[in-house]
Amino acid sequence: MKAAALDQHRGYAQNHYGEVQQYRSTDYVPKSSACGYQVLREPAWNKGLSFTPDDRVSKNLTGLIPHDQNMDLFYRVLIDNIRELMPLVYTPTIGDVCLQYSSLYTRPEALYISIKQRKSIRTMLRNWPYPDPEICVVTDGSRILGLGDLGVNGVGISIGKLALYTGAAGVDPSKTLPIVLDTGTNNEDNLKDPFYLGLL
Known part of the structure; x- marks a missing residue:
């Protein structure tokens, strides 16, 4: 795909844009009230396979758990092994x-x-x-x-x-x-x- 066509496809073919309006609120959802896909789509909350059976039930995750990153584990390993x-x-x-x-x-x-x-x-x-x-x-x-x-x-x-x-x-x-x-x-x-x- 040529660059000009790709820009058109991406919506960047215009030389400039006006101000983008925010049509709906993107209010912050606290971790305590997030459930289901909200939890799975947020890497800071998604523990991947580390969710306990109780966590899966309380957060409506039963049957939804994919293999994904565990941010808590990532940073724990990084903090403990920063030099390496x-x-x-x-x-x-x-x-x-x-x-x-x-x-x-x-x-x-x-x-x-x-x-x-x-x-x-x-x-x-x-x-x-x-x-x-x-x-x-x-x-x-x-x-x-x-x-x-x-x-x-x-x-x-x-x-x-x-x-x-x-x-x-x-x-x-x-x-x-x-x-x-x-x-x-x-x-x-x-x-x-x-x-x-x-x-x-």
């Missing part, structure tokens, strides 16, 4: 993750702010599911670990750095906010990649 795991969570491994981010993407882990939606930044910030983040890491993806312009794929830096802050400094992961400012890319590999997630 740091190279896997951040450099040098994060560089490989960033290079392949568009093909590895499985779920939202950051806030993606496009230059074409700059009039809607307040709305986008309100859409972040965790209220009152205390620490943000922002990138525009233009200079990532000596790899050059990775565009939106550079968001892995923001995600990985905040994971380190949690593992090494004990920052609550629900109080973090990774952000990528998508201003487009000049990277030839991204421009040729039909699966590239950012603006061309």
Whole structure:
């Protein structure tokens, strides 16, 4: 699919957008009142196969439990083994993750702010599911670990750095906010990649 057709398909063919209106509230659902798919779709609450039989009944999860990430276990292992795991969570491994981010993407882990939606930044910030983040890491993806312009794929830096802050400094992961400012890319590999997630 040609880049212009892909932009049209993605809805980014316009030169700019007006302000995006928020039609329905995306109010924060506290963990204590979340159930069913709300729990399964939220990595911070989804314990995957670690839910006890009682948890599965009380949260309406019986029969719904897929194999998924357990954020509590991830951070417990990271905190207990930070020295050994740091190279896997951040450099040098994060560089490989960033290079392949568009093909590895499985779920939202950051806030993606496009230059074409700059009039809607307040709305986008309100859409972040965790209220009152205390620490943000922002990138525009233009200079990532000596790899050059990775565009939106550079968001892995923001995600990985905040994971380190949690593992090494004990920052609550629900109080973090990774952000990528998508201003487009000049990277030839991204421009040729039909699966590239950012603006061309």
